Amino acid sequence: MATGRDVADRAGTSTAVVSYVFNNGPRNVAPATRERVLKAAAELNYQPNALARALSFGKTSSIGLIVPDIANRFFGELARALEESAAQRGNLLLIGDSGLDPERERSHISAFVERRVDSVVLVSVMDEPDLTPFTRGEVPVVTLHPVDPGQGVSSISIDYVAAAETATRHLISHGYRSIALFNGPGDSAGSRQHLDGFNAAVDSSPETISTIHLRSQIARGHAAQVALDALARTDRPRAVYCSTDEQAYGVLFACNRLGLTVPDDVAVTGFDGTDHSAYSMPPLTTIRQPVPEMAERAIELLTAGGLGAPVHESAQFELVLRESCGPHEPSAASLNRHSS
């Protein structure tokens, strides 16, 4: 591939001038010279080497994104939004998929710092990811979930506990007295937050609510299996709070297989609120995370320059009322928006 040297030679000038014209600065170039350079570059199909540029310039104009599972719609929508916001500021978004594997996440973290991305957006698969490669590499990061303030990185996230409580309360307000918490796998910080919010709603209810706890992987198929078992029992719950939309789809599927009608036999709520939640059968009542806003804000923080003191911002979730919980009153709809 042609280099700046080749272009300079052909244009009868120096590499400095080639650089000046390709960067519109920092020095002026005589119009005639600029023409010659452009012409030579075109003839040689010159494509500046971004590696060399970044090395001497000290910036790669790229932002890394690490997500647990890129095939999950929520992260797909997130990547799309981030990419858009990054592109608007002239940054390239590099997406790394951990495939739900901590080891792969770690390897992406070091790959990104070694490649000197300017900053990174992280959604970790771990409770306490090792962020030191970032901090000692001085690369600013914002996580999109709560993070220990001692880690020295920023975060933007909704209040999961409050959101879980809101959704559970909604179920209770429908009169359901037997509710399942359908949580994620393992004992992660995330699943604890769902549990806390769920319990808060149950405990503060004047009525007695009977609860059961179910868990499954996030994958739809696995959730369906677990739901199939749990809902086949005669003492099945009247409603189920799901910690992700994916799991809710699995529950919906299981109900359908068992001949159970949603919401008449079983009510269901989801969590995340990607646009597909409007097209499930029935459409899903769910907690919507404000993905575009979170993405925009994350990129804003990251491109604002320097790593100032870490900030921890909270984003507003929204309980989106649809059909999976039963009919709701018009007034209830507006009441339930923007809680917390």
Next chain:
Amino acid sequence: MATGRDVADRAGTSTAVVSYVFNNGPRNVAPATRERVLKAAAELNYQPNALARALSFGKTSSIGLIVPDIANRFFGELARALEESAAQRGNLLLIGDSGLDPERERSHISAFVERRVDSVVLVSVMDEPDLTPFTRGEVPVVTLHPVDPGQGVSSISIDYVAAAETATRHLISHGYRSIALFNGPGDSAGSRQHLDGFNAAVDSSPETISTIHLRSQIARGHAAQVALDALARTDRPRAVYCSTDEQAYGVLFACNRLGLTVPDDVAVTGFDGTDHSAYSMPPLTTIRQPVPEMAERAIELLTAGGLGAPVHESAQFELVLRESCGPHEPSAASLNRHSS
């Protein structure tokens, strides 16, 4: 951040030696010296700069992937599979999302060649993407859809026409005589292939089949809208062949809204066959693309070294029989991936 120079100084040696120990070659290093280097590196949190490394080494060990829409499950699964295959060979997969925008695709293409990825996997949003940046940058590329052989790049893809014909034939074999082709937007090469396969099946049928042509964006919501209009009519088709699973989900949703039962009132086939197709209501009969195999093969070609003559390989699709077309015979059922 610490550099190799810093490490060398602290270890009382040269940068060459630092390089030798971090790369295990190409020269040997005395055990004692290696220890000192490792120790110094650890103390300084040394992270080799991959930019500089790539610049002098002439390889970035990274593969670019460009997809039309990363939020689409099919591309999500593809990215996951590619990432896996790439990682196994010590390569980082960089994912670029075009967001269905030709301009963004172009910008990713140049971004990737400027950053000197070693090779790229492309799924274009265009019929005839401009591949010259790749060819003149000498970066090997494989597209995952048919491509003009004159372009000088490789491709791996299923035979869309044959697949479309297979699915349509299946619909006809169920006895449906009024079939809609639910195609993608615009007059792309892709939609023409679906049309050709569809027509081939219809034309070769001994029975007369009445057909109508519908089109929508790939997005589920848009497909649902179009289906809602088309299926509300009294002369609605008895079956609909969809060019993607996403559109099929939209059709399923529309049927549900209209009180139509699938497959009793309307039969539906999808295309792509991501794992979610097993969990729609009802589970979707669809054409499955062998994503893991295609991904593995693509990475294999790309990492085999050098850009030999472009190859054009065809992958095997599979008609996965489920419930959205009506009951099928046991013999056919052996193809059924999911049973309930």
Next chain:
DNA sequence: CTGAAAGCGCTTACAG
């Protein structure tokens, strides 16, 4: 086994 030096392809003060 180890080091000084050139080179990868850019950018940018510094002189002219």
Next chain:
DNA sequence: CTGAAAGCGCTTACAG
């Protein structure tokens, strides 16, 4: 307005 030169942080023949 333009060029020679140093520097970004590595790797790797080439000498010792």
